[in-house]
Amino acid sequence: MKIMRRMYLLVAALALAVVAAQAPASAAVDQDQDWLNSLHQVNLTEIAFGKMAANNAESPQVKQLAADFAKGHQTLDDELQQVAQQLKVSLPNLPNEQQQLAIQKLGLLNGAAFDQQWFNTNVAGHQQALQAAQNEVKSGQHPQAVALANKAVAAIATHIAELKEIAPQLGLPVPQ
Numbered sequence: 004m005k006i007m008r009r010m011y012l013l014v015a016a017l018a019l020a021v022v023a024a025q026a027p028a029s030a031a032v033d034q035d036q037d038w039l040n041s042l043h044q045v046n047l048t049e050i051a052f053g054k055m056a057a058n059n060a061e062s063p064q065v066k067q068l069a070a071d072f073a074k075g076h077q078t079l080d081d082e083l084q085q086v087a088q089q090l091k092v093s094l095p096n097l098p099n100e101q102q103q104l105a106i107q108k109l110g111l112l113n114g115a116a117f118d119q120q121w122f123n124t125n126v127a128g129h130q131q132a133l134q135a136a137q138n139e140v141k142s143g144q145h146p147q148a149v150a151l152a153n154k155a156v157a158a159i160a161t162h163i164a165e166l167k168e169i170a171p172q173l174g175l176p177v178p179q
Contacts, residue, residue, distance in 0.1 A: 047080070105128075130178075
């Protein structure tokens with residue numbers, strides 16, 4: 004009887020070990036996965052905006068800030084890709100449809116019109132990205148994703164502050 008009980012416990016433990024091995028321990032939950040995908044697409048968009056600004060912007064402040072944003076988003080995206088790999092999250096290859104349209108629209112503009120559209124698009128985009136990162140900080144399940152969200156909150160808040168700083172130089176209202 005003792006042997007049967009031990010065998011039963013051994014088989015049960017083995018079955019649990021097999022099930023645990025099949026389910027990746029570090030797989031991201033939907034909240035984390037969605038946020039990582041979204042931030043990756045934001046990063047891709049900002050990198051594209053930075054490249055465009057080098058050729059299309061009139062204002063030296065827009066050119067410099069766009070280049071800084073692109074560099075910062077590339078750095079953030081490099082870290083994001085490492086986290087996504089650890090959490091076994093497949094990232095999209097392109098920005099989302101709305102972001103692709105924004106890239107196309109911006110690509111048609113030059114000079115002051117580019118500067119204004121770049122500014123307005125960045126204000127709205129950074130405010131949305133900040134809200135999403137703050138939600139991930141509050142609701143994220145995976146420590147790596149939450150840690151990345153904390154870094155993103157700081158970086159995005161800095162970008163918003165920089166946008167507010169250059170608004171008067173561009174003759175645009177300071178965003179709230």
